[in-house]
Amino acid sequence: MPKQTFFNLPEEKRETIINAAVDEFAQYGLENASTNRIVENSGISKGSFYQYFEDKEDVFMYVLSLLEREKMDYFKGKHPPSTNMDTFEYFRWMIKAGMEFNSAYPRMTQAVSRVLLGEGLYYGKNFGDYRQKTTQALSMMIQQAIERGEVDSSVDVDLAVMVMDTWSNTISTYILNEGLKQKDIMKWVRSAKVQEKIDKLLYVMEYGLRKTESEFVAKH
Amino acid sequence: MPKQTFFNLPEEKRETIINAAVDEFAQYGLENASTNRIVENSGISKGSFYQYFEDKEDVFMYVLSLLEREKMDYFKGKHPPSTNMDTFEYFRWMIKAGMEFNSAYPRMTQAVSRVLLGEGLYYGKNFGDYRQKTTQALSMMIQQAIERGEVDSSVDVDLAVMVMDTWSNTISTYILNEGLKQKDIMKWVRSAKVQEKIDKLLYVMEYGLRKTESEFVAKH
DNA sequence: TAGTCATATGACCTGGAGGTCACATTCCTA
DNA sequence: TAGGAATGTGACCTCCAGGTCATATGACTA
Numbered sequence: 001m002p003k004q005t006f007f008n009l010p011e012e013k014r015e016t017i018i019n020a021a022v023d024e025f026a027q028y029g030l031e032n033a034s035t036n037r038i039v040e041n042s043g044i045s046k047g048s049f050y051q052y053f054e055d056k057e058d059v060f061m062y063v064l065s066l067l068e069r070e071k072m073d074y075f076k077g078k079h080p081p082s083t084n085m086d087t088f089e090y091f092r093w094m095i096k097a098g099m100e101f102n103s104a105y106p107r108m109t110q111a112v113s114r115v116l117l118g119e120g121l122y123y124g125k126n127f128g129d130y131r132q133k134t135t136q137a138l139s140m141m142i143q144q145a146i147e148r149g150e151v152d153s154s155v156d157v158d159l160a161v162m163v164m165d166t167w168s169n170t171i172s173t174y175i176l177n178e179g180l181k182q183k184d185i186m187k188w189v190r191s192a193k194v195q196e197k198i199d200k201l202l203y204v205m206e207y208g209l210r211k212t213e214s215e216f217v218a219k220h
Numbered sequence: 221m222p223k224q225t226f227f228n229l230p231e232e233k234r235e236t237i238i239n240a241a242v243d244e245f246a247q248y249g250l251e252n253a254s255t256n257r258i259v260e261n262s263g264i265s266k267g268s269f270y271q272y273f274e275d276k277e278d279v280f281m282y283v284l285s286l287l288e289r290e291k292m293d294y295f296k297g298k299h300p301p302s303t304n305m306d307t308f309e310y311f312r313w314m315i316k317a318g319m320e321f322n323s324a325y326p327r328m329t330q331a332v333s334r335v336l337l338g339e340g341l342y343y344g345k346n347f348g349d350y351r352q353k354t355t356q357a358l359s360m361m362i363q364q365a366i367e368r369g370e371v372d373s374s375v376d377v378d379l380a381v382m383v384m385d386t387w388s389n390t391i392s393t394y395i396l397n398e399g400l401k402q403k404d405i406m407k408w409v410r411s412a413k414v415q416e417k418i419d420k421l422l423y424v425m426e427y428g429l430r431k432t433e434s435e436f437v438a439k440h
Numbered sequence: 441t442a443g444t445c446a447t448a449t450g451a452c453c454t455g456g457a458g459g460t461c462a463c464a465t466t467c468c469t470a
Numbered sequence: 471t472a473g474g475a476a477t478g479t480g481a482c483c484t485c486c487a488g489g490t491c492a493t494a495t496g497a498c499t500a
Contacts, residue, residue, distance in 0.1 A: 045479045265449045
């Protein structure tokens, strides 16, 4: 957590600093981010930086919490178009809503996912159970789907979680990277072409999960 | 390419150096690898290092080429159990053979895949078209599968390549990471439990790809 | 054996990292 | 308006990175 001095700052100044940090993380990741550059680009002195934060990891954790809060706010205002969707329809809706969110905060998303997916795998950082939360939610989702009979009961839950987690990360990363090359990322994401691509990618997973295990058992 | 002086060295010494480098890359990636540590751990002097190699990237490219050669040798001696496999059976066989290879050279595989999959995405390094080769091979495979009628002709080839590429990388990374925790990685990989897990993961992809697009079109 | 050339060495260079601190400035209250 | 508390500053610290180079060593040749 940043120190009190940081929160005493006028909002504009706080934003400037966080912006510089986000840019730095997006470009260099956490390990290779430079506090010197963050300080330069936000127009504060080295001493001030350490009066606001413990170190760069402290800044990153704060950025992470900001993104989490923004995401919660965003999803609070969003509701699935229908109440009786099956699990996969719901998952699909969620992924697409997530994609819209990412397009609204592209740099922040890039910074965070780069660090979490890229470096998180190798350096044994904790990152405040951020990843674990997602996997838990997915696990519950799958179990529910099995209870509802939407997914074969022979399905290995952990395996399915891994599949869904990997899949959504891959799609998000792919769409974000492509989107950042466009002039208007939001417009691009909403275009029929891109939406169809997302749908196709999700159907690959969905059919795989629906059919896999029973077929697999049948074959052996 | 390493300089001539390196190749003039006795094999044992060359191996010691490469081993130290592989360990370094496996643990720190390319960007954060330290030539100083490589030098320390291989018992040569700083000066010698630069008499053998241009820089650490030079060493990495050499390690990459070594792994490529080993892999070619390995696959030269391996032949699919049957000649009339369909594309997915062949793909499955290949992935599994690849997994065996990885278990035979775990540290080297770890070092290379860490750099290629982790850092390659962000730092715009070329890495000698290494990745591109794989995608091209996959692309041809899919096209062949379509011609044979094993995959729906409406399938988007590039999309399928992305799916297969991501999927095989994910599985390999997952299996390698889990395997490195075991006492005998090779034995573990060959165990029925792990083989079944690999099969299941591959079937997710296979069924997804087989059914996806025609179903998708039917739904719209 | 004298001379030459490839190889080996580690002290040394620059640069940038994260982090500290004595001092300057600003703000607020008595 | 005097004085203390909070905030801001950048020179400076240590550490380690990649990279160089004069010199030492050893091996082979005339």
